[in-house]
Structures are given as C-alpha cells and as structure tokens.
Amino acid sequence: MSKEITSNARADDVFTMLHLFEFHMDKNWDYDQADAGEILRFTDHDVFVDDGTNEYTPIAITWDKLTEDFSMQSDSINVTIDNINGVLSAEALASEWRNNPCKITRIIYTPTAETIDGNTYEFGFNSQSTTSYPKLSISGITQDNYLLFEGVIDTFSATQQTLSASLNTQFVHWSKPYPSRTYNQNEFTSIVAAINDVVYWGQQNIT
Amino acid sequence: MNLTNCFTVAIYHLNTRFKLPKSWGKYTLDINNMDYFVKYQRRFLAKKQHIDFFDSFCTQVKKAKKDDVVLTPTSVGVAINRFTYWVWSEDLGRVVHKQLNKECLIMRVDHG
Numbered sequence: 001m002s003k004e005i006t007s008n009a010r011a012d013d014v015f016t017m018l019h020l021f022e023f024h025m026d027k028n029w030d031y032d033q034a035d036a037g038e039i040l041r042f043t044d045h046d047v048f049v050d051d052g053t054n055e056y057t058p059i060a061i062t063w064d065k066l067t068e069d070f071s072m073q074s075d076s077i078n079v080t081i082d083n084i085n086g087v088l089s090a091e092a093l094a095s096e097w098r099n100n101p102c103k104i105t106r107i108i109y110t111p112t113a114e115t116i117d118g119n120t121y122e123f124g125f126n127s128q129s130t131t132s133y134p135k136l137s138i139s140g141i142t143q144d145n146y147l148l149f150e151g152v153i154d155t156f157s158a159t160q161q162t163l164s165a166s167l168n169t170q171f172v173h174w175s176k177p178y179p180s181r182t183y184n185q186n187e188f189t190s191i192v193a194a195i196n197d198v199v200y201w202g203q204q205n206i207t
Numbered sequence: 208m209n210l211t212n213c214f215t216v217a218i219y220h221l222n223t224r225f226k227l228p229k230s231w232g233k234y235t236l237d238i239n240n241m242d243y244f245v246k247y248q249r250r251f252l253a254k255k256q257h258i259d260f261f262d263s264f265c266t267q268v269k270k271a272k273k274d275d276v277v278l279t280p281t282s283v284g285v286a287i288n289r290f291t292y293w294v295w296s297e298d299l300g301r302v303v304h305k306q307l308n309k310e311c312l313i314m315r316v317d318h319g
Contacts, residue, residue: 047304048287048304055287055288057287057288057290057291058304084306085290085306085307085308086308086309087289087290087306087307087308088290088306091289091290132293132302133287133293133302133303133304134302134303134304
C-alpha cells in the first residue's frame with residue numbers, strides 16, 4: 001500500500017508517525033457517533049493525543065502488519081493491547097466488543113523542536129506545561145492523515161494484562177473470491193481483469 | 208501560587224472546575240496560600256487526611272470520569288478518563304499520567 005506523504009508533513013527527511021484507534025461501542029454498524037453508545041479512543045503514541053475534538057489515551061497497542069494486495073490479506077488483522085490495568089480488562093470483559101466498528105488512522109507530522117534541560121529535541125517531542133498532563137495537540141500541526149483500516153471486531157479475548165481482538169473489514173458484498181489455484185505469471189493479468197470485470201474492491205462492479 | 212506537591216496542584220486545578228469549600232476541619236483552604244499542605248505533606252498523607260478532606264465534599268464512585276479526584280495512599284490526582292489519571296510527580300517536577308488501578312479511590316465533587 002502506498003500513500004503520499006506531502007512535503008508539508010516532514011522536514012529534513014524526518015517525520016513522526018502515530019496511530020489513532022477507535023473502537024465504537026454503538027452496536028449499530030452505522031458508524032454514527034451520535035448514538036448513545038461509547039467510543040473508546042486509544043493511541044500508540046506515548047502521550048495523550050488531542051485532535052481538537054477527541055482525546056486519545058496512550059496505551060501499549062500493537063497490530064499485525066497491514067498489507068493490501070490481490071490476496072486481500074488486509075481483510076483481517078489482529079490487535080493486541082498490552083500492559084493494561086484491572087479497570088480496562090474488567091470493562092472489556094463486561095462489554096460486548098464483537099461486531100462493533102473499529103478504525104485505525106495513521107497520522108504523519110513533524111512536531112516542533114523544543115529545548116528541555118539544555119537538550120534540544122528537534123523531532124518527536126511536543127511542548128507540555130508542568131501543570132497539565134502531557135498531551136500532543138495535532139489539530140494545529142501540518143499533517144497527513146489517512147484511514148489505515150476500518151472494519152468490525154470479529155473475535156475478542158482478554159486477560160488481566162492483555163486484550164486482543166481480530167478485526168475484519170466490512171467486505172459485506174464480497175461474494176466472488178479470487179480463485180484458490182495459482183496461476184502462471186503470464187496469464188495473471190488477464191485473470192485479474194476478468195475478475196475485476198465483475199467485482200471491484202469487494203463490491204459488484206457497476207461501471 | 209506555589210505548586211509544589213500533588214495535593215496543591217490537584218486543588219488548584221479542581222478549583223478552576225468546581226466550587227470547593229473554603230474550610231475543612233481545622234484547615235482553611237486558601238488557594239493562594241497552600242504552604243501548610245506542602246510543608247506537612249507527608250503527615251497529611253500518612254494520616255489519610257487527604258481522603259477525609261475530599262470525602263467531606265465528594266461522593267465516592269466506582270467508575271471514573273474526567274476531573275474526578277483520584278486518591279491513593281500517597282497521592283492526590285485527577286482523572287482524565289475512566290482508565291487514566293494525572294498526578295504531580297515530585298521526582299520529575301511535572302505532571303505525569305498513570306493508569307487507574309485497584310488501590311485508587313475515586314471521588315466525584317458534589318455540586319449540591
């Protein structure tokens with residue numbers, strides 16, 4: 001998968017990347033945030049991230065490598081939240097996670113430099129006051145952001161220390177999978193063209 | 208304003224959000240003069256007077272939300288959400304965030 005990173009979001013070939021995770025608890029599959037349900041927001045950054053509207057809680061979260069190719073490998077990934085506390089695991093076990101929407105957003109930006117105790121941090125650190133908890137506000141930062149993954153939570157498990165979930169993309173219209181046999185490289189282009197004649201990105205091709 | 212321990216930092220923040228009582232027990236809560244709570248911090252915490260203090264105008268709750276008071280045996284913090292809270296770190300000289308755990312006592316300021 002390739003995404004364009006604009007020159008605005010980096011300087012001297014250096015940039016910072018973080019991810020925002022949203023686990024919707026609205027149970028309606030409609031991504032309607034106005035629902036009474038709740039949205040849990042986390043980030044893999046090391047401080048809180050504020051996008052101007054919502055605040056994302058830093059947490060040790062990892063996920064499988066994302067790929068996007070003809071084999072449709074990105075239709076499912078596993079997400080693991082590590083080093084959690086009893087409050088989060090208790091909450092997780094008391095809630096129904098399955099079939100709820102979730103999404104992962106990637107943010108690429110260049111934070112401003114800051115000098116702390118005589119050391120200048122050119123990138124990777126954002127200003128913070130001494131009387132409020134460390135928070136990165138990305139609303140005013142030039143950035144590239146794009147949706148990395150969007151789907152539903154398929155399976156979910158939790159222990160005292162770890163939460164893990166399998167996320168599936170919503171290929172609800174996917175009715176014609178690629179053939180399971182392998183093809184010669186020479187004929188592959190025509191085969192893919194034939195498939196795409198009927199199906200385009202998981203939906204019926206109506207063009 | 209002398210912001211030098213977790214209690215005074217939390218009180219200063221809460222005072223901007225809620226109407227806190229002017230006095231409690233033998234203490235007078237002067238937001239501009241919190242030296243007593245800094246000077247006798249260890250005694251104040253050791254006797255769990257910080258818990259008694261917040262208990263006098265807060266209600267204990269099980270699930271935290273933003274700006275709830277988070278009390279541990281040795282510190283006073285403020286909830287960020289139901290999973291985390293922030294607290295002044297004397298070692299670092301700044302506010303840090305921590306995860307809520309079982310030893311945390313969560314109290315919500317009464318508005319009535």
